[in-house]
Amino acid sequence: MPTGVQILSKAAPEAQAQILTDDALTFLAALHRTFESTRQSLLVARDAAQRRYDSGVLLDFPPETAYIRAEPSWHCAPPGPGLEDRRVEITGPPDRKMVINALNSGAKTFMADFEDSSSPTFANMLNGQVSLRDAVRRQIDFVSGGKSYKLVENPAALLVRPRGWHLDETRVMIDSAPLSCFVRGSGPYFYLPKMEHYLEARLWNDVFLFSQSYLGISHNTIRATVLIETLPAAFQMEEILFELRNHSAGLNCGRWDYIFSAIKKRRADRGAVLPDRKDVTMTVPFMDAYVRLLIQTCHKRKVAAMGGMSAQIPIKNDPKANEIAMEKVKADKLREVTAGHDGTWIAHPLINEITRKIFDEHMLGPNQYHVRREDVRMTAADLLNASVPGKITEDGVRGNVSVALAYSTAWVNGNGCIPVNYLMEDAATAEIARVQLWQWVKYASRMDNGEPITVEFLDRVIEEQAPTIKTIVPSIKQDHLKITTAYLKGQIRQQWPSEFLTSDLMPFLTMADGVEVKWQKNFL
Structure with missing residues (x-):
């Protein structure tokens, strides 16, 4: 060496x-x-x-x-x-x-x-x-x-x-x-x-x-x-x-x-x-x-x-x-x-x-x-023109939760590219899902049905969506889903979203590869 x-x-x-x-x-x-x-x-x-x-x-x-x-x-x-x-x-x-x-x-x-x-x-x-x-x-x-x-x-x-x-x-x-x-x-x-x-x-x-x-x-x-x-x-x-x-x-x-x-x-x-x-x-x-x-x-x-x-x-x-x-x-x-x-x-x-x-x-x-x-x-x-026509819908919220959970869990499980609803999802699309959820909570956005997007509402959606993730990515482990569920709940509560979910979740990969926790700067 x-x-x-x-x-x-x-x-x-x-x-x-x-x-x-x-x-x-x-x-x-x-x-x-x-x-x-x-x-x-x-x-x-x-x-x-x-x-x-x-x-x-x-x-x-x-x-x-x-x-x-x-x-x-x-x-x-x-x-x-x-x-x-x-x-x-x-x-x-x-x-x-x-x-x-x-x-x-x-x-x-x-x-x-x-x-x-x-x-x-x-x-x-x-x-x-x-x-x-x-x-x-x-x-x-x-x-x-x-x-x-x-x-x-x-x-x-x-x-x-x-x-x-x-x-x-x-x-x-x-x-x-x-x-x-x-x-x-x-x-x-x-x-x-x-x-x-x-x-x-x-x-x-x-x-x-x-x-x-x-x-x-x-x-x-x-x-x-x-x-x-x-x-x-x-x-x-x-x-x-x-x-x-x-x-x-x-x-x-x-x-x-x-x-x-x-x-x-x-x-x-x-x-x-x-x-x-x-x-x-x-x-x-x-x-x-x-x-x-x-x-x-x-x-x-x-x-x-x-x-x-x-x-x-x-x-x-x-x-x-x-x-x-x-x-x-x-x-x-x-x-x-x-x-x-x-x-x-x-x-x-x-x-x-x-x-x-x-x-x-x-x-x-x-x-x-x-x-x-x-x-x-x-x-x-x-x-910088962010005038985008469209609405925030409950389907959009649930879709973001599903993609963020499915991809993050697959990633921790060793897979970095997954199909979800006939769309190929990778880290970038999962990141959009994650930061949109954070943004909607941060600025008290409302869905088109008038319901506010709050931490409590997203907690319920996350708990409802989590059991369905194994049907999207059958190979995931339950322990990994618990990690990513806690991670997503934590993210929507942050003052600012993390820079990258891959940086946040990397410690779980390196620990699985036998690296001691002391080397991890961003352990969750």
Whole structure:
């Protein structure tokens, strides 16, 4: 073991032996010792920014970087090999069967997601790395139920979404401090999550430069697409691209996390209360503004403007319901391609054909960089326009409770991506459910039937919904449901909602992996 490095969990010993080699750990230690202080200072800056928003300071475009936005001559790097055409990207957790099916799906690229659709048990993370290593080497296979899975001759290009800057990997310690989760990505193409400031993009760029030099990779061969999934990042899109310009592969509309962030960042603003989640569509004012600005920004700098995820998934045993769900997918993808997006996300291989057909019909070349969206004249007020038509209904409240409980319990149980009512739910949609419940209590919102949403009312709904969760996620354990039920009841009573449910619940995963409680900073 390299000096100063400790692995605190014995989970997945075979994967540990393959992935956490001395050379790999020495590299991780070098990254940690070089960049950890900067990471911590940027997280402190996030807290300071939130306090400003709570005091009534409105988000705006940074004045100190106006020169970057005004300068027309700079552009980002050309697409890396395999990223020239990204009209359909499939995403999902990096379990072995999913990796093979996604790479074989016919989509142009596959984003292996170590973040929102993965429960970060140590075994999940390490086995995911083994699967990606084998996929890159074209040596991946899988047998289940007598059926064999192998890669096709020309699989999709692989991108990796590591976990965000805010998360610690407490099962690996370096110099008695937990490792940052970001360092366990794999491959030259990345999706970068949860950024809130262009200085966080600068840190990523510095990590790329360091890593390329350390590993002997040619400089500027790494490419990274940034998920614009926080409200502050929407005001700094050009700055983020500028910081990563030699490594940039564009921006993505991380719609569900963006809604979550919009609620959380404006938690002290009574005027930002939103109706039922189903009513917060991509066409409401603040979401439409965000999409138009992202497309304009990317095409101005000659990189991809990627669309987001439709939550609908195929419905096997109900043709009529499946037809309705797929029509929603078609409408969503048609909106994206006609708006100027260069590609979009899907969560299921069976949706590839539907999506591909729409993009093939409306995007004749590999991208739409020529769609400049010069009609867009964006102001801060446009990005903050929370006038969303819709109501808060009892069905919406119960749906949020159900999703928050089902997902959180599945996550603690080791599963980070679940279907609920034929919608694919991940951490982002569960986060919307959680903070909406908090917001409605905080501001004494009323449902459309006139009944107030109080802590006592939500306690009753939580108790009523909890017994039904096992029908949604049959594999969950009763002890885990008790944990998440108590967690959700606690959240609606907080002065401010927690930053991330994944940070709050991570101690239960790390304890299950054999890590002592003393290493946990956020134990529930």
